[in-house]
Amino acid sequence: MSEAKLAFLREQYGFDQPMWKQYLTWVAGMLQGDFGYSFEYSLPVSDVVGDRMWLTFIVSFATIIFTWVVSFPIGIYSATHQYSWGDYSLTFLGFLGLATPNFLLALVLLYVANTYFGTSFGGLMDPEYIGAAWSWGKALSVLEHLWVPVVVIGTSGTAGMIRRLRANLLDELQKQYVVTGRAKGLPPGRLLRKYPLRMALNPFVADIGNLLPQVISGAAIVSVVLSLPTTGPMLLEALRSQDMYLAGSFLMFLAALTVVGVFLSDLALAWLDPRIRLSGGPRR
Secondary structure, three states: OOHHHHHHHHHHHOOOOOHHHHHHHHHHHHHOOOOOEEOOOOEEHHHHHHHHHHHHHHHHHHHHHHHHHHHHHHHHHHHHOOOOHHHHHHHHHHHHHHHOOHHHHHHHHHHHHHHHOOOOOOOOOOHHHOOOOOOHHHHHHHHHHHHHHHHHHHHHHHHHHHHHHHHHHHHHHOOHHHHHHHHOOOOHHHHHHHOHHHHHOHHHHHOHHHHOOHHHHOOHHHHHHHOOOOHHHHHHHHHHOOOHHHHHHHHHHHHHHHHHHHHHHHHHHHHHOOOOOOOOOOOO
């Protein structure tokens, strides 16, 4: 490459400017929807991300729903039936979920899906829908391929959430206000929903700050194994190839979603738990 072209590229991308000015220019462009230009793909960052952001959001949201739907009933049952055969069996399954590597489970489910269901995984949809506009056929194809990554990514999170919910709920069930409620004749179901379960949900609400960044980062290793067109592998490759605008945009999204997630979790905790107050002064 000639020196004249190098000088032109430096001027075009602002590399001849001070670092602080480059950063302010980049941030000001992001506020206007301009996230820079990807060197590797030779396209604007907004065009490169494209459907990947939506597909990552679909996978992450479905995984969160799967994790909560599965872990809540199991965690509540294990806490209310402590040391029963059901508690021991579910605890054993939870330990298996924590111990099994996600990429190994992904390989096993790839074989099961291809052998018994005839679903070939090379992404999140059939090849004819790649790059096509969204339609009912494309949406159904995504749903057909969605269950494997959701189960793989959600397994470890589900196992961990079951253990935490069980421990938190057992701690609440042994407190004095629960004993008082039983002595007053409150039905067990109502007593459980009214106080102990509500207090045991605090750690899950606090996890909102960690859940939102997963919309961008995703499960990179599982996405590579399953060849998922999500943002996780793209972020990893952008960091490896030093595609600064693409990687910087992803990292800025992660930072912004972390701040928003922590803020929302703080508001939800203050609403959920009456013991938490927004101000620290004494109340009359």
